[in-house]
Every structure is written in C-alpha cells, then in structure tokens.
Amino acid sequence: MAEQVRAIRTRQAILSAAAKIFEERGYQSSTISExxxxxxxxxxxxxxxxxxxxELAQGVLAAQDQNLVLPDRASKIQEIVDIVMLHTYRLQTDPMVRAGVRLTMDQTAQGLDRSGPFRSWAAPVRARLEKAQAQGELLPHVVPAETADVLVGTYAGIQSMSQALSDYQDLVVRVTALLRHLMPSIVQSSVLTSVDMSESRAAHVYAEAVAYSQVPADAEEAAVAAG
Incomplete structure (x- = not known):
C-alpha cells in the first residue's frame, strides 16, 4: 500500500516537473536530464x-483533463459556455493545464501527436450542441460537428493571443468577447438572453465544479487506500 502511494507521488512529481520544463522551453528544447x-x-x-x-509529454497532455464535473443545465448552451469558462479559469491558474496547452499548440514538436486535446475539447462541445439542437436552442443552419470545431479552433487562437500579450492575465476578458461574438451566430436569440457569459462566470463555475465533483487533492491515493 505504502509503495503504491509512493509511486503515485513520484509520478505526480515527474509530471509536474515535466510540465514546468515543457512550458518554459517547449517540447523540442526540453531534455530528460532537465x-x-x-x-x-x-x-x-x-x-x-x-x-x-x-510519453512524458503525452502524460502532461492527458493530465490537463482533471476530473472536474459540472452539473447538468436545462440549457445546453449554458453548459457549453461553462465548459469554456472552466477551462479558461484552469488555464490561468493551473500549471499543468498551461503546459498541456503549450504542448498542444507547439508546432515545432516533432514526433509528438498533438491531436488528442483538440479531439477531447471538441467532443463534449459537439455532444452538447447536438442536445441543444434537439431541444430547439440552435439556429436552423448549425451543424454541431462543424460548430464544435470552430469554437475549439477560435478558442485556441484567443488563448494563444492572450498568452503572448499578457501571459493569460486578460484571458477571461478575451474569451468573454469571443463568446459574445460567436454565440449570436448559432443560438436562438430567445435562448441567448438567459445565458450567463459574464467575466465572473469563470471563477464561479470552477468553484461549483470543485464542490460538485468532490475530488480531494489526493484522490488517487484515496483510491489506492480503499483498495
């Protein structure tokens, strides 16, 4: 039991160190020695x-998908906004998420498959767009798979711009602007009036996700202890 816990802690320490080096130096310039x-x-x-x-880089990419769950909303458009806001808050505050995004966007990372995060970001957005379409929240022309890719792609550009200009300090402002511009082109106006896209939404959604998910800091260790 103690050995399993020690192994988990060692793995987490390695991933945290790798995240720090990858974020600072990029994939190509980072070394195992560092x-x-x-x-x-x-x-x-x-x-x-x-x-x-x-494998280390893939571990960092996978680690950004922290087990945080948001409650279901009556409006699936609000759920999409909240997914975006949750990721935005974590990108500003979580070094592992920042490193994962740096790797995902690193076009010089030769031999590294960077497609996984794009797919994992698009999948839940597409699923909720399909549900939103089924319950009449979307405008008639919307194709969920296409719109999901547009949202993920534009978000990737906005976060990259924010990182370059302010080290993510203005990310919430930029993401809110993105949503204000994009959502009216896909969502029924009668639905949009009740969707919260305010800048304060990011911190609120994160706090809600932590409480709803009830994930302790040492969740993996607790699972090991429980057998």
Missing part, C-alpha cells in the same frame, strides 16, 4: 513511469 533535475528523482524512477520524452 526534467530529472527538476523532479529530483533518479533516471530509473522516471523510466519506470515514462519510457521516453514523448
């Missing part, structure tokens, strides 16, 4: 969990 030094672990310990730099 990550070892930052993590304070042996080469054997690192290779027990990750066989290569690419």
């Amino acid at each position: 990550i070892l030094t930052a993590a304070g672990v042996t080469k054997g310990a690192l290779y027990f969990h990750f066989q290569s730099k690419e």
Whole structure:
C-alpha cells in the first residue's frame, strides 16, 4: 500500500516537473536530464513511469483533463459556455493545464501527436450542441460537428493571443468577447438572453465544479487506500 502511494507521488512529481520544463522551453528544447533535475528523482524512477520524452509529454497532455464535473443545465448552451469558462479559469491558474496547452499548440514538436486535446475539447462541445439542437436552442443552419470545431479552433487562437500579450492575465476578458461574438451566430436569440457569459462566470463555475465533483487533492491515493 505504502509503495503504491509512493509511486503515485513520484509520478505526480515527474509530471509536474515535466510540465514546468515543457512550458518554459517547449517540447523540442526540453531534455530528460532537465526534467530529472527538476523532479529530483533518479533516471530509473522516471523510466519506470515514462519510457521516453514523448510519453512524458503525452502524460502532461492527458493530465490537463482533471476530473472536474459540472452539473447538468436545462440549457445546453449554458453548459457549453461553462465548459469554456472552466477551462479558461484552469488555464490561468493551473500549471499543468498551461503546459498541456503549450504542448498542444507547439508546432515545432516533432514526433509528438498533438491531436488528442483538440479531439477531447471538441467532443463534449459537439455532444452538447447536438442536445441543444434537439431541444430547439440552435439556429436552423448549425451543424454541431462543424460548430464544435470552430469554437475549439477560435478558442485556441484567443488563448494563444492572450498568452503572448499578457501571459493569460486578460484571458477571461478575451474569451468573454469571443463568446459574445460567436454565440449570436448559432443560438436562438430567445435562448441567448438567459445565458450567463459574464467575466465572473469563470471563477464561479470552477468553484461549483470543485464542490460538485468532490475530488480531494489526493484522490488517487484515496483510491489506492480503499483498495
């Protein structure tokens, strides 16, 4: 039991160190040696969990999908806004998420499959657009799969612009502007009047997600202890 907990903590330390190095230096310039030094672990310990730099990067990409769940809303458009706002808050506050996004957007990362996060971002948006369409929230011309890709792609550009200009300090402002411009082109006006796209929504949704998900900081360790 203690060994399992120790292994979990070592893996988390390695991922945190890798996230820091990848965010600072990018995938191509980062080295296993730098990550070892930052993590304070042996080469054997690192290779027990990750066989290569690419596996480490994929671990960081996967780690940004923290197990936070939002409650169902009557409006599926509000759910989409809340997904966007939750990611926005985490991008501003969570180093692992920032590193994952840096890797996802790193076009110089040779040999690294960066497609996973785009698909994982688009899938829940598409599912909710389909539900929104079924209950009459969308304008007639909307194709959910197409619109989901447009939303994910434009968000990727907005966050990249925010990172370059303000290190994400103005991200909530920019994302709110994006939603105000995009949503009227896909959502029925009668629905849009009741959707909260305010700047304060990001922090509110994050707090709600943490409370609703009831995920303790040491969730993995608790699972191990429970057998």
